[in-house]
Amino acid sequence: MNLSTPNILPTPAHLVELERLGDAIAELSAHLDAATARLLDLIREFDARGGWGNGFASCAAWLTWRIGLDRGAARERVRVARALGSLPRLAQALARGELSYSKVRALTRVATPETEERLLKVGGAGTAEHVERIVRGWRRVDRIAEAQESTRRHQRRALHVYQDEDGMVVVRGRLEPEAGAVLMKAVEAGREALYRRRDDVSAETRPDGLPRTGLIIADDPPTLGQQQADALALIAETALHHGIDPGAPGERYQVVVHIDAHVLADADAPGQSVLEDGAHVSAETSQRLACDASRVVMRHDPDGRVTEVGARTRTIPPALRRALQHRDNGCRFPGCRLPFGQGHHIRHWGNGGPTTLSNLAMLCRRHHRAVHEEGYMVERQPEGELRFRRPDGRLLPHVPPPATVPTEPVETLRAQNDARGLHIDAQTSRPGWFGERLDLGYAIDVLHPLATSRA
Numbered sequence: 122m123n124l125s126t127p128n129i130l131p132t133p134a135h136l137v138e139l140e141r142l143g144d145a146i147a148e149l150s151a152h153l154d155a156a157t158a159r160l161l162d163l164i165r166e167f168d169a170r171g172g173w174g175n176g177f178a179s180c181a182a183w184l185t186w187r188i189g190l191d192r193g194a195a196r197e198r199v200r201v202a203r204a205l206g207s208l209p210r211l212a213q214a215l216a217r218g219e220l221s222y223s224k225v226r227a228l229t230r231v232a233t234p235e236t237e238e239r240l241l242k243v244g245g246a247g248t249a250e251h252v253e254r255i256v257r258g259w260r261r262v263d264r265i266a267e268a269q270e271s272t273r274r275h276q277r278r279a280l281h282v283y284q285d286e287d288g289m290v291v292v293r294g295r296l297e298p299e300a301g302a303v304l305m306k307a308v309e310a311g312r313e314a315l316y317r318r319r320d321d322v323s324a325e326t327r328p329d330g331l332p333r334t335g336l337i338i339a340d341d342p343p344t345l346g347q348q349q350a351d352a353l354a355l356i357a358e359t360a361l362h363h364g365i366d367p368g369a370p371g372e373r374y375q376v377v378v379h380i381d382a383h384v385l386a387d388a389d390a391p392g393q394s395v396l397e398d399g400a401h402v403s404a405e406t407s408q409r410l411a412c413d414a415s416r417v418v419m420r421h422d423p424d425g426r427v428t429e430v431g432a433r434t435r436t437i438p439p440a441l442r443r444a445l446q447h448r449d450n451g452c453r454f455p456g457c458r459l460p461f462g463q464g465h466h467i468r469h470w471g472n473g474g475p476t477t478l479s480n481l482a483m484l485c486r487r488h489h490r491a492v493h494e495e496g497y498m499v500e501r502q503p504e505g506e507l508r509f510r511r512p513d514g515r516l517l518p519h520v521p522p523p524a525t526v527p528t529e530p531v532e533t534l535r536a537q538n539d540a541r542g543l544h545i546d547a548q549t550s551r552p553g554w555f556g557e558r559l560d561l562g563y564a565i566d567v568l569h570p571l572a573t574s575r576a
């Protein structure tokens with residue numbers, strides 16, 4: 122006798138009852154999958170319209186906070202939601218309850234609009250385990266093709282610099298995508314340093330809008346090509362000047378801000394806060410930059426001459442910063458938990474706030490900006506608890522209250538799906554598989570476009 126047989130011998134009535142129970146599970150699961158499709162549609166729209174952007178680093182971070190998913194599951198929901206945006210057949214199969222979320226999740230890892238139809242058939246015919254195995258085999262073929270492509274690109278990288286007949290130097294090359302991205306970023310930063318900032322400053326200082334500095338002499342502004350050429354020269358000079366040392370990540374971008382003391386205390390006060398090259402920054406931005414920075418205090422006489430220069434100090438000394446890191450263990454903004462950040466003075470030091478643990482909170486760069494420049498507020502309760510508020514003053518809870526669920530959630534779900542014309546029963550998501558063995562090699566050869574073209 123089979124040991125796994127339950128010790129109560131099933132009677133025909135029992136069998137019927139169990140059959141009914143199994144059908145109920147299958148039917149409700151299909152209803153849930155159909156509802157999940159709607160949930161993913163909403164997530165896709167929310168993500169595309171940046172609904173999470175006011176205070177969260179990503180849509181997944183928002184989901185983690187708002188509906189209590191763990192990080193991995195939240196990222197996966199967003200990934201699947203985005204993928205389904207261009208895979209209408211898989212999206213429809215999920216929406217009709219014919220394909221489970223597990224299968225759709227696996228299939229969206231490899232499906233493209235071209236292969237979607239074929240993979241949909243795999244999803245309909247196989248069990249979740251078959252689908253998972255086929256997707257893994259499919260990715261192997263993809264990865265091999267990708268690795269070959271990447272090796273080819275790597276071998277084709279080249280940069281040629283030579284002098285033309287008229288003495289000009291010609292630059293031609295092919296860079297790998299990562300190197301190219303860095304170059305484009307550097308050119309953009311160079312262009313910004315040379316042109317855009319000057320434009321901002323001159324627009325602020327000269328009402329006629331003409332450039333204040335002598336750099337641009339010609340009447341016509343330089344073309345994009347000319348600006349990029351100048352930016353490349355600046356990049357080369359900068360690289361040589363710094364001994365081609367990329368520096369530690371924290372040191373790569375440094376900003377020097379000159380701020381009048383009363384601007385630090387009160388953003389609305391008249392006074393100046395300017396970057397070293399003369400460009401203005403808002404008082405809020407300068408307060409943020411000063412929150413956790415090196416500080417040199419200078420005193421001026423009424424004519425603007427410097428009369429006294431203090432020693433350079435950290436606004437938050439290293440020992441206190443370590444204590445802060447230990448206590449807060451990352452960003453304190455609701456739902457964030459990024460493991461590193463900047464020390465934020467809850468009451469700004471420029472405004473008399475003390476640099477003590479009780480007046481500090483760790484915030485990541487994104488949320489430090491939210492608090493200084495986007496109107497979010499943070500206050501410490503007498504018991505030490507931090508309280509965050511939205512710009513409109515509403516409380517931003519660390520754990521949002523759960524949504525209200527109807528008293529008969531299953532019946533409501535069924536009614537909603539019925540109202541949308543979905544007729545889901547116990548057979549809706551049944552795979553077409555009858556127990557044959559899965560021949561993975563054969564399946565991939567038949568299904569994968571690269572595998573079939575190779576054969």
Ligand SMILES: [Zn+2]
Nearest residue numbers: 409412465466
């Ligand atoms: Zn701050």
Ligand SMILES: [Zn+2]
Nearest residue numbers: 452457485488
């Ligand atoms: Zn944060």
